[in-house]
Amino acid sequence: MTHTPAEPTMIIGSSGEQTQVIDGRRADPGHRSGVLATVARAPFRLRTWKELGYLILSFVLGCVAVCYLFFGFGGGLYASIFLVGIPLLAVILLGGRMWGRIYRSLGGELLGVRVEAPPAFVRGPGLLGFLKSAFTDRVSWRAALFLLAQSVLGVVVGYVVLVVTAMVAFTAISPIPWLLFDPVQVDESGIERHSLVQFGSFYVDTWPRALAMSGIGIALCFALPWLIRGVCWVHGMLIIHLLAATPRDRQLAELRASRKAAVDDAAATLRRVERDLHDGTQARLVTIAMALGRAEERLATGGDPGDLVAEARAGAKEALTELRELVRGIHPPALELGLGPALETLAARCAVPVELRVHLPRRPSPAVEAIAYFSVAELLTNVVKHARATEVTVTASPEGPRSLAIAVRDNGIGGARPSGTDAAGGSGLAGLAARAQAVDGTLTVDSPAGGPTVMTMVLPMAGPQ
Numbered sequence: 001m002t003h004t005p006a007e008p009t010m011i012i013g014s015s016g017e018q019t020q021v022i023d024g025r026r027a028d029p030g031h032r033s034g035v036l037a038t039v040a041r042a043p044f045r046l047r048t049w050k051e052l053g054y055l056i057l058s059f060v061l062g063c064v065a066v067c068y069l070f071f072g073f074g075g076g077l078y079a080s081i082f083l084v085g086i087p088l089l090a091v092i093l094l095g096g097r098m099w100g101r102i103y104r105s106l107g108g109e110l111l112g113v114r115v116e117a118p119p120a121f122v123r124g125p126g127l128l129g130f131l132k133s134a135f136t137d138r139v140s141w142r143a144a145l146f147l148l149a150q151s152v153l154g155v156v157v158g159y160v161v162l163v164v165t166a167m168v169a170f171t172a173i174s175p176i177p178w179l180l181f182d183p184v185q186v187d188e189s190g191i192e193r194h195s196l197v198q199f200g201s202f203y204v205d206t207w208p209r210a211l212a213m214s215g216i217g218i219a220l221c222f223a224l225p226w227l228i229r230g231v232c233w234v235h236g237m238l239i240i241h242l243l244a245a246t247p248r249d250r251q252l253a254e255l256r257a258s259r260k261a262a263v264d265d266a267a268a269t270l271r272r273v274e275r276d277l278h279d280g281t282q283a284r285l286v287t288i289a290m291a292l293g294r295a296e297e298r299l300a301t302g303g304d305p306g307d308l309v310a311e312a313r314a315g316a317k318e319a320l321t322e323l324r325e326l327v328r329g330i331h332p333p334a335l336e337l338g339l340g341p342a343l344e345t346l347a348a349r350c351a352v353p354v355e356l357r358v359h360l361p362r363r364p365s366p367a368v369e370a371i372a373y374f375s376v377a378e379l380l381t382n383v384v385k386h387a388r389a390t391e392v393t394v395t396a397s398p399e400g401p402r403s404l405a406i407a408v409r410d411n412g413i414g415g416a417r418p419s420g421t422d423a424a425g426g427s428g429l430a431g432l433a434a435r436a437q438a439v440d441g442t443l444t445v446d447s448p449a450g451g452p453t454v455m456t457m458v459l460p461m462a463g464p465q
Contacts, residue, residue: 042225047112051225051232052165054110055158058103058235062154065099065147068092087127090134094121096143100243103146107243113236115244119253139249146242153234161231168224171217175210288315339369343376343394350380350392352410357395364404364461368439372396372406372459375432375443379408379455387412387453399458406457414451432457 042048072092079085100118107113121140124133134140177183178196185195185203195203197213204213245253291312295305335342340358347354364372376394383389389412399405416429433443436457447453 039222043221045225048225048228050110051228054106054232054235055161055228057106057110058150058154059158059162061102062150062158066151066155068095068099069144069147069151086131090131093140093144094134094137096140096147097121099147100139100143103150103239104243107236107239111232111236111239113239115240116250118243118245118249138246142242146238149238149242153231153238157231161227164227165224168217168220172214172221174204174217175207175214178204178210284315284319288312288319291315335366335369335373338363339372339396342369342373343396346373346377346380347394351384352380352389353391354380355391355393357393357397359397360404361398362461364459368404368441368459368461371435371439371441372404372457375435375457376406376408378432382416383408383410383412383453386416387414387451389451389453398461402461404459404461406459408455409452411452413449414447414453415449416445416447416453416455429455 072095073089076085076089076092079088104115104117107115118139121137122133123130174196183196185193193203193205195205196210197204204210291308295308295312298305298308338360340360343356343358347356363369380392380394383392387410389410391411393407393409395405395407395409397405429443429445432455436443436459439459441457441459444456444458445453446456
C-alpha cells in the first residue's frame with residue numbers, strides 16, 4: 001500500500017490574508033529517506049550554486065561598499081568643513097538607493113528573495129529642499145545601514161565561508177593533485193615524504209590516507225550547502241528588513257495614489273459638469289432668450305406672441321429638468337434620506353430586476369455614502385450593458401465595527417477584469433477602485449468565466465483616517 005502525504009492546507013482569515021499554513025504530512029518511514037535524499041542532492045542543486053554565486057558577488061561588492069562608505073562619507077565629512085562637503089554627503093547618502101537596487105536584483109535572481117522596491121526619492125525645491133529631502137530620506141539611511149552590515153557579513157563572514165568552501169573542495173579532490181604533482185615534504189628526520197598535507201607529524205603520503213582525506217572532504221561537501229544556505233538566509237533577512245518597502249512606505253505610496261485619484265476624479269467631474277452646462281442647459285437658455293426676444297418684437301408690432309411664450313415656457317421646463325439631472329449627478333437628492341433609500345432609487349431604475357438587501361445600523365459619512373451610491377450606479381450600468389444577467393443582488397451591510405461592505409452580484413456571463421478604461425475619470429472598474437482607494441477602501445472582483453460576478457467594495461464608515 002502506498003502512502004500519499006496530505007497536501008499542505010492553507011487557512012485564510014476573514015480579512016482575506018493568509019493566517020496559517022499547516023503541513024498535513026505525517027511522520028512515515030519514507031520521511032527519513034526523503035531527508036537523506038535532500039541532503040544527497042544539495043551539492044548538485046542549482047539553488048546551492050546560485051547562493052554560492054551570491055556569496056562571491058556579495059564579497060566583491062562588499063569590498064567596494066567598504067571603500068564607498070570610507071572614502072564617500074569620510075571624504076564628505078572632511079570636506080564639510082568647507083561647506084562643499086554637505087551636498088557631497090547628500091549625494092553619497094542618496095547613492096545608497098543605487099546599492100539597494102543592485103542588492104535587490106541580486107537577491108531576487110540568486111536567492112529568490114523578491115521584495116517590493118521602496119518609493120522613489122522626492123526632491124524638495126531648491127538646494128536647501130534637496131539637502132533636507134536627502135538627509136531625511138529613510139530609504140537612503142536604511143541602505144547605508146545595509147552597506148555597513150555588508151562590510152561584516154559580506155566581506156568578513158563571506159571571506160570565511162568562501163575559504164572554507166575552497167578548502168572542502170580541495171580536500172575532496174586532493175588525491176588528484178597528490179598523484180599529478182608529486183608533492184614532497186621533509187619531516188624532522190630529514191626523510192622525504194610524498195605528502196600533500198601534514199598534520200603535525202602525521203603525513204598524508206599513502207593511498208589509504210589520501211583516499212580517507214578525500215572521503216572526509218566529500219562528506220563535508222554534503223554539509224557545506226547548509227552553511228551557505230544559512231549565511232544566505234541572513235543576507236535575505238537583511239534585504240527584506242533594510243532594502244524593501246516598509247508598511248509606512250506602502251501607506252505613503254497609497255496615499256499619494258489615492259490623492260491623485262481623488263484630484264483626477266474631481267477634475268473629471270468638473271469637466272463633465274462644464275460640458276453638460278455648455279452643451280445642454282446653456283444652449284437651451286439661449287433658445288429661450290431668443291424666443292422671448294422674438295415674442296417681444298411681435299408684441300411691439302401688435303402681433304400675438306402666445307406661441308413664442310409657450311415655446312419659451314416649455315424650454316424653461318426642459319432646462320429645469322436638465323439642471324435637476326445635473327445636480328443629481330453631483331449629489332443625488334435621494335442621499336439626503338440615507339444610503340438605503342438612495343440604493344432603492346437605483347434598484348427601481350435598473351433595467352434588470354434587482355434584489356436589495358440593506359442593513360446599516362448607522363449612517364456612513366457623506367463622502368462614503370456618495371462613493372457607495374455612484375459605485376453601485378456604475379456597477380448596475382455595467383451589468384445592464386455587458387453582463388447579460390437576468391437578476392442582480394445588491395447587499396449593503398457592516399464589515400466589522402468600522403467598515404461598510406457593498407456587494408453587487410449578478411448571474412451573467414462573468415469575465416469581468418479589474419482593469420478599467422478610464423481610472424482618472426472614475427469610469428470602469430479601475431476608476432471604481434481608485435474611488436474606493438481615495439477613502440482607504442478596496443474593490444474586490446470575483447468574475448470567473450461563465451459567472452457569477454461578485455463585486456465587493458469595502459469602505460470605512462467614517463472615511464479616510
